[in-house]
Amino acid sequence: MTVVSPTGAYKTAAKFRQRIEQLVExxxxxxxxxxxxxVTLKDDGGTFLILPDEGGMGVAVSARVLAxxxxxxxxxxxxxxxxxxxxxxxxxxxxxxxxxxxxxxxxDVNDHACVEYFKRFYELYLNKRMRISQAYCGACSEVRxxxxxxxxxxxxxxxxxx
Numbered sequence: 001m002t003v004v005s006p007t008g009a010y011k012t013a014a015k016f017r018q019r020i021e022q023l024v025e026x027x028x029x030x031x032x033x034x035x036x037x038x039v040t041l042k043d044d045g046g047t048f049l050i051l052p053d054e055g056g057m058g059v060a061v062s063a064r065v066l067a068x069x070x071x072x073x074x075x076x077x078x079x080x081x082x083x084x085x086x087x088x089x090x091x092x093x094x095x096x097x098x099x100x101x102x103x104x105x106x107x108d109v110n111d112h113a114c115v116e117y118f119k120r121f122y123e124l125y126l127n128k129r130m131r132i133s134q135a136y137c138g139a140c141s142e143v144r145x146x147x148x149x150x151x152x153x154x155x156x157x158x159x160x161x162x
Contacts, residue, residue, distance in 0.1 A: 013051040013059035024073035032075045033118075034066075038085035047087040049080075067093035077132065079121075080104030081114050091159040101132045101160040109155050117143050117156060133160050 023029075037050040037058065049066060050058035070078060078094050078101070080086055086104030094102040103121070105114070120142045125135035136158040143156075 013053035016051050017059070017061065020069065024069040024075075028074045030075070031077045031079060032070065032073070033079040033081065034085070035081040038080065038082040040084045040087040040089070044089065047085065047089045049082065049085065063087070063090045063093040066090070067097050070094055070097045070099050074098065076100045078102040078104075079118065081118055083108040086157045086159075091157075095159060095161065099161075101158060103132070103136055103156070103158040105155040106157050107155050113143065133158065136160075 034049055036052065038048060039050060039060075040047040047063045048060035050060055053059050066078070069075070075097075076099055078099055080090070080103070083105060084107055086102065086106055090104070091102055109117075117139055121135050121139040124130045124138045125132060128135075130138065136156065140154075140156055144154075
């Protein structure tokens with residue numbers, strides 16, 4: 001497992017993005033799991049992952065750039081643990097690649113609920129070897145009954161190739 005986080009040598013968004021691009025151009029990955037912030041602009045203004053930068057400002061990376069990373073690294077599954085990262089634009093861009101699925105949230109979710117959702121998803125997908133669609137549905141079901149009425153399960157969306 002390769003983890004790239006915006007700390008140490010990758011403190012600036014430019015260096016962080018450069019490191020990601022070096023990795024996807026030189027290695028293959030099964031899963032890309034982005035944990036952070038994202039935004040979907042109104043009126044099809046695009047969807048962007050927000051890479052953290054010094055001084056609290058973020059740098060936007062478009063869904064189209066994300067799709068280029070997916071293609072370069074032959075990524076099969078894209079998981080977006082971020083608010084508003086799974087939009088129609090994200091689905092279109094990622095599904096144009098060879099990826100099998102993209103999964104994330106349509107609107108804002110709190111950090112705890114997001115972590116719990118993906119814990120359950122990974123348990124079902126990796127440990128119990130369920131298909132992506134089954135793990136998605138199972139995680140939705142489990143979170144729906146455990147997150148004190150928080151609608152994180154309703155925000156989750158998966159787009160899966162058949």
